[in-house]
Amino acid sequence: xxxxxxxxxxxxxxxxxxxxxxxxxxxxxxxxxxxxxxxxxxxxxxxxxxxxxxxxxxxxxxxxxxxxxxxxxxxxxxxxxxxxxxxxxxxxxxxxxxxxxxxxxxxxxxxxxxxxxxxxxxxxxxxxxxxxxxxxxxxxxxxxxxxxxxxxxxxxxxxxxxxxxxxxxxxxxxxxxxxxxxxxxxxxxxxxxxxxxxxxxxxxxxxxxxxxxxxxxxxxxxxxxxxxxxxxxxxxxxxxxxxxxxxxxxxxxxxxxxxxxxxxxxxxxxxxxxxxxxxxxxxxxxxxxxxxxxxxxxxxxxxxxxxxxxxxxxxxxxxxxxxxxxxxxxxxxxxxxxxxxxxxxxxxxxxxxxxxxxxxxxxxxxxxxxxxxxxxxxxxxxxxxxxxxxxxxxxxxxxxxxxxxxxxxxxxxxxxxxxxxxxxxxxxxxxxxxxxxxxxxxxxxxxxxxxxxxxxxxxxxxxxxxxxxxxxxxxxxxxxxxxxxxxxxxxxxxxxxxxxxxxxxxxxxxxxxxxxxxxxxxxxxxxxxxxxxxxxx
Numbered sequence: 001x002x003x004x005x006x007x008x009x010x011x012x013x014x015x016x017x018x019x020x021x022x023x024x025x026x027x028x029x030x031x032x033x034x035x036x037x038x039x040x041x042x043x044x045x046x047x048x049x050x051x052x053x054x055x056x057x058x059x060x061x062x063x064x065x066x067x068x069x070x071x072x073x074x075x076x077x078x079x080x081x082x083x084x085x086x087x088x089x090x091x092x093x094x095x096x097x098x099x100x101x102x103x104x105x106x107x108x109x110x111x112x113x114x115x116x117x118x119x120x121x122x123x124x125x126x127x128x129x130x131x132x133x134x135x136x137x138x139x140x141x142x143x144x145x146x147x148x149x150x151x152x153x154x155x156x157x158x159x160x161x162x163x164x165x166x167x168x169x170x171x172x173x174x175x176x177x178x179x180x181x182x183x184x185x186x187x188x189x190x191x192x193x194x195x196x197x198x199x200x201x202x203x204x205x206x207x208x209x210x211x212x213x214x215x216x217x218x219x220x221x222x223x224x225x226x227x228x229x230x231x232x233x234x235x236x237x238x239x240x241x242x243x244x245x246x247x248x249x250x251x252x253x254x255x256x257x258x259x260x261x262x263x264x265x266x267x268x269x270x271x272x273x274x275x276x277x278x279x280x281x282x283x284x285x286x287x288x289x290x291x292x293x294x295x296x297x298x299x300x301x302x303x304x305x306x307x308x309x310x311x312x313x314x315x316x317x318x319x320x321x322x323x324x325x326x327x328x329x330x331x332x333x334x335x336x337x338x339x340x341x342x343x344x345x346x347x348x349x350x351x352x353x354x355x356x357x358x359x360x361x362x363x364x365x366x367x368x369x370x371x372x373x374x375x376x377x378x379x380x381x382x383x384x385x386x387x388x389x390x391x392x393x394x395x396x397x398x399x400x401x402x403x404x405x406x407x408x409x410x411x412x413x414x415x416x417x418x419x420x421x422x423x424x425x426x427x428x429x430x431x432x433x434x435x436x437x438x439x440x441x442x443x444x445x446x447x448x449x450x451x452x453x454x455x456x457x458x459x460x461x462x463x464x465x466x467x468x469x470x471x472x473x474x475x476x477x478x479x480x481x482x483x484x485x486x487x488x489x490x491x492x493x494x495x496x497x498x499x500x501x502x503x504x505x506x507x508x509x510x511x512x513x514x515x516x517x518x519x520x521x522x523x524x525x526x527x528x529x530x531x532x533x534x535x536x537x
Contacts, residue, residue, distance in 0.1 A: 031459060032439055033527040034472040034509060040075050040083040042517035044068045045482050046415050049517030052144075052493035053510050054103040057501035059128045061086060063108055064512055064519055065098040065493075072101055072110060074130055077510075078503050080521040089130045094122055102154075104147040105183050107133070109154055111142035118168045123156060123177065125186050133187045136177060136194050140170035144228050147179065150235040153253060154179055157226035157240055158196070166216055166323030172224040173198050174240055174249070176256055197251065197258050199224050210263035211247040212293075214360045216324050224249070224261075228433070230301040232308045237386065239310055241299045243317045248299070248310075248388060262388035264312075266291040267378055272395040274379055275411060275424040280350035283403045283410050283421070285396055288352055289340065292316075293361070294378045298433030301386075302443055302460070309391075309463045310384045311445050313431040316377020318358065326358045329425075333357070334369040354425040379428040381447045381456070383463045391464050398429050401471050402452055409477045414451050414490040414515045417477050423451045436460070437496035439507055439524060444469065446509055448491035455491060455511065455522075469529070474511075474520050481516065490515030 042049040048067035055062050062075040062083070072089040091098055095112040102109050108126040121142040125133040139158025147154050153176050160172035176195045180186065199221040207213075213223045227243040231253075238251040242261070250260045269276075269290040276288050296312035303309075318327050331353035335343040347353045355375055362370040379399060383392040403410050411428050413419040423430065432450035436443060445466070447456040454473035458466045479486035490513050497508040507524040 029528045030440060031442075031469050031527055031529050032444060032457070032524050033470055034455065034457065034522040034524060036474050037508075037521045037523045038077075038079075038081040038083050039474075039488070039518055039520045040085065041484060042066065042068070042073070043484050044517040045484065046515050047517065048514050050492075050512040050519050051514045052098075052100045053495045053512045053519060054101045054108065055495050055497055055501070055510060056103045056106060056108075056128050057497070058106055060503045061128060062495075062510060062519065063101045063103060065101050065110075067097045068517070070097050072098060072108070072126075072130070075519065077521060080503055080508065080523070083519065083521060087130045089126060091124070094124050094135060099142060100144045102146050103128075104151055104179070107183050107186055109145055109147070111138075111145045111156060113141050117141055117161065118163050118170045121158070123154065123175075125189075134189050136189060137191060138175040138194065139173040139196055142175070143226070146229050146231065148231045148235040148238075148253065149233055151179060151181075152235065153177060155229050155231070155238055155251075157229050159225045159227060160222070161225060162215065162321065162323075164322045166321050169215060169218065169222045171198060171200065171221045172226045172242070174226055174229070174238075174251065174258070176253070195256050197256065199249070199258060202258070202261065207261065208247075208263045210265055211242075211261060212245045212360065214326070215319065227297055228299050230299045230310065232301050232386070233303045237308070239299060239301065239386070241296050241312065243295050243297055243315070244319055246293050246295050250386075264294045264296070264384075264388070264390075266293050266374060267380075267393060267395075269375070272380075272393070274375075274396060274428060275399055275421070276352050276355045276375075277350050278354055278411075278421050278423070278425040281421070283407065285399050285403065289346070290352065290355065290357070290373045290375050292375050292378045293358070294382065295376060296378075296382075297431075298435075298448075300434050300436045300445070302436045304443070304463050308386045310386060311434050311436060311460065312382050312384065313434040313447050314378030314380050314382060315431050315450070316375070316427045318356075318376050326360045327356055328359050329353060330355045330357055330373060333359070333373075336369045336371045339371045356426045377427040377430065379431070381431055381434060381445065381458070383460065383466070392466055394458075394466070397468065398431065398449065398456060401456070401468065402429055405471055406452075406473070406477075412452060412477070414453050415481055417479065417481060417486055427451070431456075432492055433494055435494045435496045435509075437498070437507060437509070437524070440526065446494055446496065448494050448511065450490055450492065450514075453487075453489045453491055453513070453515075455494070455509070467529075472522070484516065486516065488513040488516050488518050488520050
């Protein structure tokens, strides 16, 4: 009755309220969807023929690391529905292979590993046509590189992994290359323009004991292994994942100094369930007395209300060399009877027995048995403050979403179809990397799942309450991976392309797939939210 009176007395106000309600509904529920547009396929199976990508908006070209060919494939995506090979850059004269590639204003920078991996590597510069410009020496095993948003520096994560026998372990480091404002002067850069930041000053400083320093005869500087770099939008700070160390380094770019290290800790899988066995014949996402080391690979930064936040893809990684390995299955460990009174039941293959854990952490009293179990990876993505405080973790959502959408192919391997549950004992879907894109005034995180071979999409506009949007998989579980009929396998590198940089004036996501040797271009278009999968299994 009151509503009718209001509408009669104030028809304009009633109409405005109705319109406002519609607008509020649209803004609240508007989201995005990924749609595959086109794919470039090398036809090379399981040889890292498409791993990391970079995009040049001026030429509409994508640059892809091709380890199998020891080169960089330049793809023309002016028609993203039909990506074509424009040219292949031969890197065989510069070292072993490319680990990463990035681009700014038509200048291509490639991280090239030395043939002797423990020796210094190179950053090699090319123009967008693939013509050589310059090369500069950096640290051992340059693994990832990125330009700062302001274009003043090129940052290089030198991982410095040991040799197989673990008799040589070079220091991990980060190289900063000063980039001239006049891009034509890149050819004139010399080694004097390279500043390599060492972690040696931290060798004698007190450190957080949760930072994993555990290699044979290791100093902190030798043990830290920089994996991935992200930079604040204002180009003042950079953060570097130290994956095997379960830590992040913070760099003051103006001072060219590593200012700190912070540990990421572990999650409790009693309250953040997981599927821990590959031999129980079923989906069994449940709580277990296990901790999960985050050990992130990819990291991305974004700004929200004046603060910078970090997003990590919590892949997990171990040291497993001929000269040293930290891996063991739970059934092969001696468990402390006080901490694990049900040890015999837990160590069965259909419980925790098959789960791969580290031998480095867990024996807290040094008596030879394990008081806690630490598995590799979080099977999740997390959001952190710039100082390392976690404000969100997706917990068990990835596994539950996959269980809901792909129950017959849950936790599959990326090189085999008909591999149901095969990765449950080791890192599950294995989140590899993450990129962030701003679309329709909202922030989205795109997280690549290396083993399941798909992409998780989350709305992270509110970093404390991310919202699941979509799980996109371009994999064909009925095909034959070795015959290149199984679609995209082993998502490794992602690139977000803004609408104004896109050849079709619509935002794009470009995914490189390491196992299938393919690159797929996705169009990002508007959509409305769908209900979240039920919490089952």
